[in-house]
Amino acid sequence: AQSVSQHNHHVILSEAASLELGCNYSYGGTVNLFWYVQYPGQHLQLLLKYFSGDPLVKGIKGFEAEFIKSKFSFNLRKPSVQWSDTAEYFCAVNGNTGGFKTIFGAGTRLFVKA
Amino acid sequence: DGGITQSPKYLFRKEGQNVTLSCEQNLNHDAMYWYRQDPGQGLRLIYYSQIVNDFQKGDIAEGYSVSREKKESFPLTVTSAQKNPTAFYLCASSTTGDYGYTFGSGTRLTVV
Numbered sequence: 001a002q003s004v005s006q007h008n009h010h011v012i013l014s015e016a017a018s019l020e021l022g023c024n025y026s027y028g029g030t031v032n033l034f035w036y037v038q039y040p041g042q043h044l045q046l047l048l049k050y051f052s053g054d055p056l057v058k059g060i061k062g063f064e065a066e067f068i069k070s071k072f073s074f075n076l077r078k079p080s081v082q083w084s085d086t087a088e089y090f091c092a093v094n095g096n097t098g099g100f101k102t103i104f105g106a107g108t109r110l111f112v113k114a
Numbered sequence: 115d116g117g118i119t120q121s122p123k124y125l126f127r128k129e130g131q132n133v134t135l136s137c138e139q140n141l142n143h144d145a146m147y148w149y150r151q152d153p154g155q156g157l158r159l160i161y162y163s164q165i166v167n168d169f170q171k172g173d174i175a176e177g178y179s180v181s182r183e184k185k186e187s188f189p190l191t192v193t194s195a196q197k198n199p200t201a202f203y204l205c206a207s208s209t210t211g212d213y214g215y216t217f218g219s220g221t222r223l224t225v226v
Contacts, residue, residue, distance in 0.1 A: 101159060
């Protein structure tokens with residue numbers, strides 16, 4: 001069965017610090033990978049996605065993620081966070097035999113101190 | 115603007131009552147989904163539908179039912195058989211071949 005593990009449930013950073021949120025998945029086949037973000041009081045929205053090609057994916061608001069197939073990982077990074085990045089971040093996986101089923105991680109709450 | 119509308123935003127029901135959550139999309143997306151979000155557990159799939167008049171159970175379908183009579187609509191009924199119905203429910207949609215979701219704003223159901 002597919003599963004997604006996010007390493008940290010809560011992260012606190014100061015503005016301008018670098019961010020890396022870990023995500024590992026369990027699935028043996030081809031995968032589609034996603035990061036979603038939920039800002040306070042707002043909808044969940046897609047931050048970035050990887051389907052194929054360049055394993056370094058760039059998303060909105062300066063975020064990027066790197067797919068490392070050998071490590072079953074898809075970590076999210078941002079070189080310099082802002083107070084407005086305070087949100088909950090979800091990693092998600094859709095396997096090629098999963099049809100339309102996407103599995104989500106438990107989420108990481110990021111708080112950025114101004 | 116295209117999007118997904120979930121209603122109501124907050125819903126209170128007495129234990130033992132069935133309740134239906136609405137989800138409507140005007141994105142012309144083929145696939146629609148229902149997830150349940152609980153603190154510290156992420157999102158868990160309840161039901162999903164790839165085309166009209168067809169739907170499949172997700173990982174936690176027990177105590178829930180759905181219908182897909184129109185492409186735009188995918189209502190979720192929380193039945194009295196659901197043992198722990200108090201939660202935040204999210205509806206999402208996607209196009210065929212692109213599994214990136216568009217989410218609604220959610221319905222917070224409280225059963226007392």
